[in-house]
Amino acid sequence: MSQNSLRLVWVYPDLLSTYGDQGNALVLERRALQRRLDVQRVDVRSDQPIPTSGDIYLIGGGEDRPQRLAAERLRRDGGLNRAVANGAIVFSVCAGYQILGHEFINDLGQREQGLGLLDVVSTRGEGDRCVGDVLADIDAPLGLPPLTGFENHQGVTHLGPTARPFARVRFGQGNGTGDGTEGAYNETVFGTYMHGPVMARNPHIADLLIKLALDVNALPPVDDRWYDALRAERIAAASQPA
Numbered sequence: 161m162s163q164n165s166l167r168l169v170w171v172y173p174d175l176l177s178t179y180g181d182q183g184n185a186l187v188l189e190r191r192a193l194q195r196r197l198d199v200q201r202v203d204v205r206s207d208q209p210i211p212t213s214g215d216i217y218l219i220g221g222g223e224d225r226p227q228r229l230a231a232e233r234l235r236r237d238g239g240l241n242r243a244v245a246n247g248a249i250v251f252s253v254c255a256g257y258q259i260l261g262h263e264f265i266n267d268l269g270q271r272e273q274g275l276g277l278l279d280v281v282s283t284r285g286e287g288d289r290c291v292g293d294v295l296a297d298i299d300a301p302l303g304l305p306p307l308t309g310f311e312n313h314q315g316v317t318h319l320g321p322t323a324r325p326f327a328r329v330r331f332g333q334g335n336g337t338g339d340g341t342e343g344a345y346n347e348t349v350f351g352t353y354m355h356g357p358v359m360a361r362n363p364h365i366a367d368l369l370i371k372l373a374l375d376v377n378a379l380p381p382v383d384d385r386w387y388d389a390l391r392a393e394r395i396a397a398a399s400q401p402a
């Protein structure tokens with residue numbers, strides 16, 4: 161791809177955008193524009209084919225029935241798998257994260273096949289729903305500051321050997337397995353339970369995706385003081401005794 165253009169694809173906003181996940185598309189666009197990149201954003205509804213020529217794909221969270229419909233349509237379409245085979249970057253949240261794994265439990269209580277783009281399997285948690293604020297340390301090789309966010313899920317996600325934990329929680333549940341992991345990733349595909357929307361609180365994640373898509377090590381700096389102050393506030397709040 162040319163070094164100064166970026167094609168963003170927001171997958172199925174009609175099914176998977178329950179928790180303000182559109183914010184991730186807006187933040188990605190903004191961060192790219194701040195670097196004077198030529199950004200094109202395509203929103204793909206679930207009755208449309210997934211284009212395979214995107215650089216970065218976003219797939220959000222959703223309730224259990226839309227999640228099943230999205231998984232069925234994405235499996236049938238096959239475009240997201242083809243895009244990843246072509247080297248595209250994918251960032252997924254919650255229901256979208258579960259769909260990218262091998263399987264999850266659907267609204268009918270049945271095992272639903274995912275896209276197998278991440279080596280994870282999601283089951284239905286037996287305990288309370290995981291709801292609340294999260295503070296987590298992002299996997300060190302990614303070189304990002306701590307992650308703050310909000311989670312709301314019943315599913316519990318188990319990582320296989322080729323998925324790395326995206327982060328480890330200091331506060332909150334994350335994958336819900338009790339091992340402190342939060343989310344998962346491989347070279348090009350990322351999943352997290354953080355809503356929020358997560359990039360509005362953690363814009364360095366948008367920068368990471370842009371760098372991977374452009375295959376560059378660094379981007380021109382932008383003014384992050386507001387975000388840094390928000391993160392410091394969340395870290396201070398999470399450190400307070402309950």
Ligand code: GLN
Nearest residue numbers: 221222254255313314315
């Ligand atoms: N239905 C899934 C669960 O509860 C995902 C929910 C979500 O996207 N917030 O685990």
